[in-house]
Amino acid sequence: MLRGTLTIDPAFAVGPVRPRTFGSFVEHLGRCVYTGIYEPEHPDADADGFRSDVLDLTRELGVSTVRYPGGNFVSGYRWEDGVGPREKRPVRLDLAWHSSDPNWVGIDEFMAWCAKADVEPMMAINLGTRGVQEALDVLEYCNAPVGTHFADLRAANGHPEPYRIKMWCLGNEMDGPWQIGHKTAEEYARVATEAARAMRMIDPELELVVCGSSSSSMPTFGAWEHTVLAESYEHVDLVSAHAYYYEVDGDLGSFLASAVDMDHFIDSVAATADAVRAAGKHTKRIHISFDEWNVWYQKRAESRPPSGDDWPVAPVLLEDTYNVADAVVVGNLLVSLLRHTDRVHAASLAQLVNVIAPIMTEPGGRSWRQTIFHPFALTAQHAKGQVLQVALDAPTYSTSRFGEVSVLDAVATHDAESGAVTLFVVNRSTDAPLTLDVDLRGVGDVSVLEALTLANPDHTWAATADDADSVLPQANGSAAIAEGRLSVELPPVSWSVVRLG
Template sequence: MPSASLRLDPAHAVAPVNPRTFGSFVEHMGRCVYTGIYEPGHPTADADGFRGDVLELTRELGVTLVRYPGGNFVSGYRWEDGTGPRESRPVRRDLAWHSLETNEVGIDEFARWARKAGLEVMYALNLGTRGVQEALDAHEYLNQPSGTALSDLRRANGSEEPHGVRIFCLGNEMDGPWQTGHKTAHEYGRLAAETARALRSADPGIELVACGSSGSGMPTFGAWESTVLELAYDQVDYISAHAYYEELDGDLGSFLASSRDMDHFVDSVVATADSVGARLKSTKKINVSFDEWNVWYLSRFENDPKPETWDVAPRVIEDHYNLADAVVVGSLLISLLRHSDRVTVACQAQLVNVIAPIMTEPGGRAWRQTIFHPFALTSRLARGTVLHVGVDAPTYDTAKFGAVPTVDAVATHDEATGELVVFAVNRSLDEATALTVPLAAFADLELAETWTVAGDDPYVRNTADEPDRVAPRPLEGASVDGSSLTAALPPCSWSALRLVPRAGA
């Protein structure tokens, strides 16, 4: 059995674990909202029409923040359409996803759902077809307590208390030619700065996210971030990053190494932002909001025939995930945690049905996709501080990334409780790997729980009829002997091991 070892020490910390790392994304796209989070008449629906089974799974997933209402959708969205009596709300064409939006769910309803789920709303503003005034109007409706036209309208619409949104996205993927209202970096940077300046005049304490590149493969990647931040550096807090990964042409080895691209993406954006800050002689640091990331079989979507009709909540990019997808999602979470000093917001896209960890049947069942499990376990177990981890492991050759270590890992340490959690992936397709973690720098520890997501077939999936074909199980054989943790990581697996101070130690 090949072997790997980790090097970690509580003195070598990256940053505190940020709860916002475990964000998600709800877009008015496909069945994410309608028959996803919202379905009046469903057997589990509450008085507000929200599916109770989806709410329960959202809480189990451990989501802390949700970006809303888009996505590409937001670049043509009129927020006021989703307010007031439902029978008076207009039906609009959504150009982004060639569907009809009934506006049955708007910001008041979504904020009510978010409170039930116990999470924070990250609100995206339309800077595609709209601008400064509409952003100010949305902010007034959302956050002004009372005494103005739009805050009093919100109260009249049934939301007496302000929604208290603290973080706003200044548009979505404005670098993309597919985006309604697509702009050059200079056009967008000027608009973002103007909008941010106006919003801060109304509410100095809000946090603002400027649009970065919609992918590291964009021809303007790097130059876009540089230009936008040169224009808006002092007005914003974050630059966004979006990335999706899929297995292409049967190259499973490269797919399992997708986090190498995420690492490079984050490091490149941070370097660009810091370069702009240096040129501006600013001591301020711009952080990264990785507010869209996931496995998405985009090539399949691009090859699908385009719809000929305008429908409400059509089935759009409902990818069904396998074991390998779950391992990749686990490795992407390792990458995000590893960059916790600069990636301080992250949103897995999306939450329900649309490239999502949760799937539903209209009027019927809800179940966990394979990718649900590494997210739910990481969000539950990662506490305290993220530690620098050195990995010594064999490598394997990939077509896309060259030689890649078979094992990748990150660890968190809670100084208050003494708990240490190790998250690790084994990218090898055919061999288990013997993992050793020296623990001499920590208190006397023992294993409290271990989990692995693994199996004999990397392409096995969960379905409504077989929802637990891929599910976490204890990692057998892991042990703490003396001052070392040892475990055998199964091939093509993601694992988590939680250690606690030994009783009586």
């Protein structure tokens, strides 16, 4: 059996647990919106056409913010198409996903859904095919009091009170050649800066996210961030980061270590932002919005959009089925986001429903939780107070992608008000259990309130509509405290949460 040690001390705080770390993402892609959050014909639909079962699961997941309406979709989106009487809304081609969008759901419907789900909206504007004027128009529609053209249009559509949306993304993945209106760093920096400057003339208190690299593997990674931030630094608050991971050719060991790449990504973006800060003699600090992250098997058939003359509404797209190993990686990526809470001020699991999602639905039928639902929900529920640095020592193993990697990864949080300490921990070993010894002398007198572990002898087990519950996080009876030390046994390929108080 492997052995690892870990020390927890509230004196070593990284920063506060940020509720916005537990955001998600709704894009007009596949069945995320139509037959996902919105299906008026469903037996569980409410008066506004929203699936109440999905609303219930969204609240259970603990989602804090939801980014909308894209994603690649936003780079060709005309927001005006999605407001006003539904029968007058045009059907448009979505070039990003080779689909058609009937615009049954738009800004007003999304804001109504956010209110029901108790989430904060994070709106993205189209800087692909559009520009500064359209950014101002949609901002006026959403946030201005009545008395102007677009605010009065909102009121005429039944919403007299401003939405007061705070978080806005200045486009999406504009570094990507696949993006409609793809731009060079210099071109994007200019339009994003002008949009940000103009939007702040309407509301100086907006929180604006400028596009960073769409992945750390992009050839322009680093240079893109530097160029964009050198132009926009004083006009924006956050820079975006996007990353997706999947198991390549059966290389489970490298896949389980995906958080190593996320750590590197975050550290690199933060270093680049700080270099621009120093060179420009800026006083404020730019932080990171990791507003797309998840496991996504991009080379599977599920990720191939329609083609030719086939432009369907809400096709089955990106509907990955997640197994136990995928859930362990998602839990580990949350560990990475939390331990960088000093620089990652927002994050969005992409996406929420059906499309690479923790929640799945059948049209007209059932909904269920995928395996990745559970580590996200438990982390969102129990991470409170301050994120702590943890001193960790454990054996390593060799990976083809990342070299030598620790079999153990962990982060802890401490709520000073209640005294609660929560440990989130991963055993990356593919075949060996690990006994973890945790030094709690800095914490004081605590006991184990709960210990849950997500694992299965078959790490390829995946939830379905017929069986979503036979593999769930289970009580870990090995967790015990003696003489100021916690001992707990962690199965291979496992994610665990241990609550102390």
